[in-house]
Amino acid sequence: MDEDLEMIRQRKQEALAARIAALRQGVIRVDDLSLADTVREHPLLVVDFSAEWCGPCQRLAPIFEALAAEFAGTVTFATCDIDESHGVASSFGVQVVPTIVFFSHGRAVGRLTGALPADVLRANVTKMFGLSE
Incomplete structure (x- = not known):
């Protein structure tokens, strides 16, 4: 029974550590070289294709950051x-x-x-x- 409890505790710790890491990660930057790997490594991925000179992109950035935090770990x-x-x-x-x-x-x-x-x-x-939801 102690082994079962320890295993459950360890799984919960690992899940919590993964969620914390995801929260710290925020929005990641991808490029020509890294996008394919990122798509393979992350089962559910949302990519914002934007440009620095784009006003609407700049307005979207903080919303995207907030959603990254909200859905972190998922x-x-x-x-x-x-x-x-x-x-x-x-x-x-x-x-x-x-x-x-x-x-x-x-x-x-x-x-979109x-x-x-x-x-x-x-x-x-x-x-x-x-x-x-």
Whole structure:
């Protein structure tokens, strides 16, 4: 029985450590070289394709950060500067910024464009990934 309790305690500690690490991670930056690996490593991923010069992208950034914290440990949030990463922007057909692409288990399952409010983005994250609200 002590072994069972210890195993349960250890699992809970590992889960808590993973959640804390995810909270610290926030929004990760991806580029031409790292996006494919990031898509493979994170089962539920939301990528914001943006640019520094883009006003709507700048307005979206704090909303994206807040959602990354809210969904930490479940959904990973990443940003990709299209001016620095022409290849992935082109391969995903990004013609407007911001463009948000949702990846589930390695494949793109949806996209949004524009600086959308937090409630719209949150609703889309839960819908795209089948999460409870």
